Amino acid sequence: MAEAGWTLHPQLEHDAALLGDLALCRVLAMDDADTPWLILVPRRPGVTELFDLGDEAGALMGEIAQIARVLKDVTRCDKINVAAIGNVVSQLHVHVVARRKDDALWPKPVWGAGSRRAGDAARFATFIATMRSRLALNAAC
Amino acid sequence: MAEAGWTLHPQLEHDAALLGDLALCRVLAMDDADTPWLILVPRRPGVTELFDLGDEAGALMGEIAQIARVLKDVTRCDKINVAAIGNVVSQLHVHVVARRKDDALWPKPVWGAGSRRAGDAARFATFIATMRSRLALNAAC
Numbered sequence: 275m276a277e278a279g280w281t282l283h284p285q286l287e288h289d290a291a292l293l294g295d296l297a298l299c300r301v302l303a304m305d306d307a308d309t310p311w312l313i314l315v316p317r318r319p320g321v322t323e324l325f326d327l328g329d330e331a332g333a334l335m336g337e338i339a340q341i342a343r344v345l346k347d348v349t350r351c352d353k354i355n356v357a358a359i360g361n362v363v364s365q366l367h368v369h370v371v372a373r374r375k376d377d378a379l380w381p382k383p384v385w386g387a388g389s390r391r392a393g394d395a396a397r398f399a400t401f402i403a404t405m406r407s408r409l410a411l412n413a414a415c
Numbered sequence: 416m417a418e419a420g421w422t423l424h425p426q427l428e429h430d431a432a433l434l435g436d437l438a439l440c441r442v443l444a445m446d447d448a449d450t451p452w453l454i455l456v457p458r459r460p461g462v463t464e465l466f467d468l469g470d471e472a473g474a475l476m477g478e479i480a481q482i483a484r485v486l487k488d489v490t491r492c493d494k495i496n497v498a499a500i501g502n503v504v505s506q507l508h509v510h511v512v513a514r515r516k517d518d519a520l521w522p523k524p525v526w527g528a529g530s531r532r533a534g535d536a537a538r539f540a541t542f543i544a545t546m547r548s549r550l551a552l553n554a555a556c
Contacts, residue, residue, distance in 0.1 A: 322494075323483060323484075323487065323494075323495050324476070324479060324480050324483055324495070324497060325480040325481075325483050325484045327480075331476050331477070331479075331480050332473040332476055332477065334476065335465070335472050335473055335475065335476035336472070336473065338465060338472075339465050339466040339468075339472050340466075342464060342465055342466050343464075343466045346464065353463075353464075353500075353501055353502055353505070354464050354465070355498070355499070355500045355501070355502070356465060356498065356499045356500075357496070357497065357498035357499075357500070357524070357526075358496070358497045358498075359494075359496045359497075359498070359524055360494055360496070361494055361496070361514060361521060361522035361523075361524075362522050364494070373502060380502060381502035381503050382502075382526075382527040383498070383500055383502075383524065383526040383527045385498075385523075385524045385526065385527075386520075386523035386524045386526075386527065386528065387527065
């Protein structure tokens with residue numbers, strides 16, 4: 275499979291900020307006051323389920339693990355939560371979320387919990403810059 | 416890493432029925448009236464995050480994709496939802512859930528939605544038998 279014909283779903287483009295591209299996935303960040311929250315989107319057209327990726331599912335897991343490790347290291351969180359849901363936006367995307375035992379929703383998942391609250395703009399910009407640096411991402415994609 | 420020293424977390428053992436073992440994971444089924452729901456648990460001791468699996472994370476993704484494909488085929492659901500949360504039970508376990516647009520919670524995720532309702536016992540037994548057959552699983556593990 276190739277990147278040709280792939281475009282980021284407009285809802286994801288609207289909801290999240292761009293960090294850059296890994297080999298397979300576009301990396302986005304949700305601006306959530308309570309939760310450092312990244313999203314991985316494989317740049318492959320027509321992919322809805324994990325198994326639609328075929329042999330590239332392993333590469334997706336590699337990038338999930340890479341992102342999760344860096345996110346845990348940067349945030350010093352208690353637990354990484356990972357999910358591919360896609361009931362609203364069917365384009366395959368994987369949430370990688372840093373959870374703390376003292377965050378507002380713990381131990382409940384963040385998904386389906388209602389509206390998010392945007393965080394401090396400067397703090398979000400610093401988070402994005404830190405993650406870009408740690409992941410060697412270039413935003414010009 | 417090896418299976419030695421691994422035991423299934425008692426909460427998972429209590430909450431779910433045993434289907435059998437794939438090469439890496441123990442496969443369990445939750446008895447939920449509204450949602451066909453499987454759980455994969457890598458038989459590796461001391462593993463909490465996906466990246467704790469090291470090189471075996473790819474093998475986990477292979478088993479997730481296998482389970483998801485069969486579950487979608489058996490249930491003819493609209494969407495597979497996958498998550499590794501672990502805020503309550505830290506032993507790494509991955510939910511693979513078959514969702515329908517007419518199920519009670521759609522499009523919300525099933526996690527954190529409150530108490531489940533057990534389904535019809537005969538229907539659950541048939542579901543387990545079907546999944547065991549399709550996955551060539553043996554319950555004697």
